[in-house]
Amino acid sequence: MVASVPLDQGLLLAAVLFALGLAGVLVRRNLLFMLMSLEVMLNATGIAFIVAGARWSAPDGQIMFILVLTFAAAEVSVGLALILLMHRGIPTLDADAGDHLRG
Amino acid sequence: MNATFDISAVVAVLATLMMITRPSAVHGLLYLTVSLLAAALVFFVLGAPFAAALEVIIYAGAIMVLFVFVIMMLNIGDAAALLESAWLKPTAWIGPGLLALLLAIELVGLAASGGIAHPAGAIVSAQTVGIALVGPYMLAVEIASFLLLAALVAAFHLGRAVMRVS
Incomplete structure (x- = not known):
């Protein structure tokens, strides 16, 4: 069995995962779920980069994936710290509860 | 398929x-x-x-x-x-x-x-990725390290604020 994944199948997977993540961000109001959906979206872009890199057998796709991974790690650490900080002031995880922008 | x-x-x-x-x-x-x-x-x-x-x-x-x-x-x-x-x-x-x-x-x-x-030639090995990472993509690695440093400082600062409030 020779492995050959067509470009359009891989990109379709990335697009479906990205759409699901976007739907999660828009539909859910729980901050943890919004952050997890953001992870799904970032992961989908990583899949798109890997698929394109595999199509041309180039390392560039994997390098962009590593950079996306770095960004995801930075984003999730700051995001979770912000969630913890907000939870101390407003004891809920509802994103709509924090819409007053007071210090 | x-x-x-x-x-x-x-x-x-x-x-x-x-x-x-x-x-x-x-x-x-x-x-x-x-x-x-x-x-x-x-x-x-x-x-x-x-x-x-x-x-x-x-x-x-x-x-x-x-x-x-x-x-x-x-x-x-x-x-x-x-x-x-x-x-x-x-x-x-x-x-x-x-x-x-x-x-x-x-x-x-x-x-x-x-x-x-x-x-x-279809497998892109870790060695190939590493060579490209420290070669043409050196600047991108530096930018990634800036980003990680900024995230570290931000998480530390926010974590201290969490501890102070509680």
Whole structure:
């Protein structure tokens, strides 16, 4: 069995995962779920980069994936710290509860 | 058509769909982990073993552990123990368990049949990636280190604020 994944199948997977993540961000109001959906979206872009890199057998796709991974790690650490900080002031995880922008 | 890719892709989409519809954050986290493992298998099929290893170690490992820590910190209280026993029911883990079992069967099947026969030159090894990373992409690595430093400072600062408020 020779492995050959067509470009359009891989990109379709990335697009479906990205759409699901976007739907999660828009539909859910729980901050943890919004952050997890953001992870799904970032992961989908990583899949798109890997698929394109595999199509041309180039390392560039994997390098962009590593950079996306770095960004995801930075984003999730700051995001979770912000969630913890907000939870101390407003004891809920509802994103709509924090819409007053007071210090 | 490649059966391994197709099954992994379907598992990834199903797990993500279950993730965004779960009411409980821990259940969603289980499905998200399965989705990331499926994506790692997709990377392996695509001939990117280094990216597959990073996906398992950093995404399904480190980032998921961060989420678990935060969920643990947010659940301090009397109701937490009751919730904990509710989470240990089989209905909580049977779905992610079945999807993960599907991935494991796929992996064992691949190992038993001697792996995937990639066409010559289709596998981009970790060595190739590393050479490109410290060669033409040196500036990108520096920018990534700036980003990580900024995230470190921000997380430290916000964490101190959390400790002060509590």
